Amino acid sequence: MSGNRMSVTKRHLMSWGVGRTLPDRAESACEGAATVVLENPGHLAALLGSDLVGPHTVVLGPGVPADAEGQDAGPLVIGYEGSLSEPGGDMSIDGDFFLQSQDYATSAYMSVIGATLIRVTEQADFEAFLADADRARAEGEFAAFVTDPAVQLADVCALGAGPAGDGPRTRLYVGPDGELSTSPGGIRLGSLGDGFASVTAEWDRINAKSAHPCAVALGAVVPEDDRRRALAERPWLGRYLAALVAVRELRARGLSGIRVSGFGGRLVLAQTGRADAEDAGGSELPLLLWTDEAAYVHSPAAGRTFQIDRAAGELVETLLVCGSLDTAAAHAERDRLSRVQACFADVGVMLSAPETVGAGK
Structure with missing residues (x-):
C-alpha cells in the first residue's frame, strides 16, 4: 500500500x-x-x-x-x-x-x-x-x-x-x-x-x-x-475528555509533570475552588496547562497548543475563570489582560465563553 x-x-x-x-x-x-x-x-x-x-x-x-x-x-x-x-x-x-x-x-x-x-x-x-x-x-x-x-x-x-x-x-x-x-x-x-x-x-x-x-x-x-x-452528575466530562487530548499532546513532546487548570488546582492559587468559574465546563473552551518551566494553552476547537511563559499563563487562567475581561480586571491588571486576550484572539482562540466575548459581566 x-x-x-x-x-x-x-x-x-x-x-x-x-x-x-x-x-x-x-x-x-x-x-x-x-x-x-x-x-x-x-x-x-x-x-x-x-x-x-x-x-x-x-x-x-x-x-x-x-x-x-x-x-x-x-x-x-x-x-x-x-x-x-x-x-x-x-x-x-x-x-x-x-x-x-x-x-x-x-x-x-x-x-x-x-x-x-x-x-x-x-x-x-x-x-x-x-x-x-x-x-x-x-x-x-x-x-x-x-x-x-x-x-x-x-x-x-x-x-x-x-x-x-x-x-x-x-x-x-x-x-x-x-x-x-x-x-x-x-x-x-x-x-x-x-x-x-x-x-x-x-x-x-x-x-x-x-x-x-x-x-x-x-x-x-x-x-x-x-x-x-x-x-x-458530571457536566464537566466534556472538558475532561478535552484535557486528555491536551495532556497526550504535551506528553508526545516529551513533557512530564503536567497540570491542568481546574483539575485538582489552579496556577493562580486565588482562583482555586471558585464555584462560579466560567471554565468549569465546556468542551470547546481553551484549557490552560502548565509544568514547572512553562504554561500552555490548548484550543480544542482549533486542535492547537501554544506555549507561553507562566506569567502569561496566570493572565490566561484569570480570563478563563472569570469569563470576561471586565470581571478578570478585578483580579489582574486590565491592560495586561487585554493584550493577552487580543493576542490569542488574533489566532482565533477566544479566552472567554462565546456568549460573553466583548461584553462586560
Whole structure:
C-alpha cells in the first residue's frame, strides 16, 4: 500500500474509533458514511451496492481480497487482518500498521506498546472511566495509560463529549449478521439493505430522546439510565475528555509533570475552588496547562497548543475563570489582560465563553 493511501486509512480508522469527523470533510457535500468497518467480508458486495457508502468512503473489511483494493474510483476498500471490535484483539493492515483494542478496565494493567484504542465494553469499564475522571477532577491526577500519546479513547461522544461530529455520516459499523450501528457497542440502527436516510433518521430519533446524547454508541453495553445519570452528575466530562487530548499532546513532546487548570488546582492559587468559574465546563473552551518551566494553552476547537511563559499563563487562567475581561480586571491588571486576550484572539482562540466575548459581566 502506498504511503498516501496508508495515511488516509489511518486517519479514517482513528475517526471511526474515536467517533469524531475528519476535520476536512464537508458533511453536506459527501454521500454516505466517511468510514465503514465490516466484520463479515461476505457483506462487502451488498455494502458497495448500497447508498451507505459514497465515492469518498473508506471501507475496512477483514480478509478482503487484494483485488478489492487499489481501485481508482468509488469507495476505497482496505483489507485488514484481526479484529477491530474484540477487546484485547489486534488488527493489522499490510503488516505495516497495527492497532490494538483494549477494554478500559484492564488497560491500566497493560503496557502500551503501539497504537491502541481503548473501549468501554461493559458497565465495569464505564465505572472505571468515571472513577479516573473523578480522581482527575478532584486531585489533578490523570491516569497514565489514557494520556499515553499512542492511545485513543473510543466513542467519546457517549462519554460526555457530545454528539457533534459523530453519527452515521462519520462512521458505520456492520456487525457479523449485517446489523448497523456507529460502533461495536452501539444500539442497532438498522440492517444492511436499509437506506442511508433510514439509518440516519434512526440515529437522530434515538438521540432526540436523550438528555445527554450520544445515546447510540454505547447503548448496547451500558444501560442508558446509568450513562445518563453519570453524565448529569458530571457536566464537566466534556472538558475532561478535552484535557486528555491536551495532556497526550504535551506528553508526545516529551513533557512530564503536567497540570491542568481546574483539575485538582489552579496556577493562580486565588482562583482555586471558585464555584462560579466560567471554565468549569465546556468542551470547546481553551484549557490552560502548565509544568514547572512553562504554561500552555490548548484550543480544542482549533486542535492547537501554544506555549507561553507562566506569567502569561496566570493572565490566561484569570480570563478563563472569570469569563470576561471586565470581571478578570478585578483580579489582574486590565491592560495586561487585554493584550493577552487580543493576542490569542488574533489566532482565533477566544479566552472567554462565546456568549460573553466583548461584553462586560
